[in-house]
Amino acid sequence: MIGFRNITAKATQSKGRIFKEVMKMAENIQTRPSSDMAAFREKFDKAKHIVVLTGAGVSAESGVPTFRGAGGFWRKWRAQELASPDAFADNPSLVWEFYHYRREVMGSKEPNKAHIAIAECEKRLGKQGRRVVVITQNIDELHKRAGSENIIELHGNLFTTRCTKCEEIVKNYDSPICEALRGKGEPTPETQDARIKHEDLPRCKKTSCNGLLRPHVVWFGEGLYPEILQAADRELDECDLCLVVMLSLILYLHVYEGCTMRDVQYVRYLDI
Numbered sequence: 001m002i003g004f005r006n007i008t009a010k011a012t013q014s015k016g017r018i019f020k021e022v023m024k025m026a027e028n029i030q031t032r033p034s035s036d037m038a039a040f041r042e043k044f045d046k047a048k049h050i051v052v053l054t055g056a057g058v059s060a061e062s063g064v065p066t067f068r069g070a071g072g073f074w075r076k077w078r079a080q081e082l083a084s085p086d087a088f089a090d091n092p093s094l095v096w097e098f099y100h101y102r103r104e105v106m107g108s109k110e111p112n113k114a115h116i117a118i119a120e121c122e123k124r125l126g127k128q129g130r131r132v133v134v135i136t137q138n139i140d141e142l143h144k145r146a147g148s149e150n151i152i153e154l155h156g157n158l159f160t161t162r163c164t165k166c167e168e169i170v171k172n173y174d175s176p177i178c179e180a181l182r183g184k185g186e187p188t189p190e191t192q193d194a195r196i197k198h199e200d201l202p203r204c205k206k207t208s209c210n211g212l213l214r215p216h217v218v219w220f221g222e223g224l225y226p227e228i229l230q231a232a233d234r235e236l237d238e239c240d241l242c243l244v245v246m247l248s249l250i251l252y253l254h255v256y257e258g259c260t261m262r263d264v265q266y267v268r269y270l271d272i
């Protein structure tokens with residue numbers, strides 16, 4: 001079933017005002033979705049620049065663990081207990097085991113119909129001179145693997161590292177990411193922590209640096225990168241249709257406090 005509602009938010013300089021408007025829109029969308037497919041198609045056909053917002057729901061359909069909600073544990077922790085600067089400072093070995101597991105598990109996951117449909121949409125509309133951009137909270141690269149090219153990853157990427165010393169950001173698909181993590185990261189609660197020495201954890205490959213690497217993902221308690229937020233803001237400001245493909249719109253819009261939006265029509269998909 002598809003439900004949607006057209007809502008318009010006017011641009012304003014006041015971030016607080018925009019946010020309030022957006023929250024009001026979210027309430028409307030939640031309570032009164034339309035299911036008029038003909039009206040949706042008409043709007044879709046006219047749209048020249050479409051933004052597709054995606055979140056954990058799209059990845060969950062591919063069986064990607066999110067470590068949130070009921071049963072969402074890695075060993076005895078939820079994502080927010082390990083995905084934080086404090087957790088990494090306290091125990092980088094444990095946090096790296098968690099991310100190593102998440103990287104390795106992606107080897108058995110595939111893009112699903114939603115990823116593929118979005119990628120095909122970008123290709124097909126691109127041939128007509130129309131732009132489709134994915135703005136995603138997901139860090140698993142499934143949109144890229146499905147063939148999407150215009151992707152803004154709000155929360156970073158599992159397969160990118162950042163040096164804690166020289167700040168260099170590098171793509172990294174090594175499996176395992178370092179020898180000490182080989183065979184580690186088992187998610188069951190009885191698993192013993194690997195307690196890997198700091199010097200054996202993933203390190204910066206620049207010999208002059210050799211700093212400890214961390215996953216280049218946005219952790220709880222960290223802000224989004226300004227340039228990423230700016231890019232997302234620009235797309236949202238310029239688009240004429242916005243498709244929201246995720247479990248909770250409210251959750252998503254919290255991320256966008258600070259974005260200006262203008263004349264954007266929000267479309268909410270249910271049960272894709």
Ligand SMILES: [Zn+2]
Pocket residue numbers: 163164165166167168204205206209210211
């Ligand atoms: Zn470095």
